[in-house]
Amino acid sequence: MCKTCVQKTRSAVRIDGTLSSFFENKTGLKQDDPLSPMLFNLALQEVTQSIKMVPSGIKIGKEQLNVLGYVDNIALIGKNEIEIRKLFVEVENIARKF
Secondary structure (H helix, E strand, O other), X not given: OHHHHHOOOEEXXXXXXXXXXOEEOOOOOOOOOOHHHHHHHHHHHHHHHHHHOXXXXXXXXXXXXXXXXXXXXXXXXXXXXXHHHHHHXXXXXXXXXX
């Protein structure tokens, strides 16, 4: 379904009230596309699940916490700079898959 919604879409740009000619979108989603948050959350879920496997962060009760995600932001949590750098490398490795 996602592929159908983004294939062969066309856009135009309005500058000072003048509309440009239409062009085909080759990659990505249009600004404010309703699919954008859902697709972001799917990707973010994979990122957070992988990061949770990295031994780092702070302990709250019985839970180990090393990542927080909200809307289009993530916060990496570590006891020191070295832990945070390890988490960042993990995020980079996951991002390469996409």
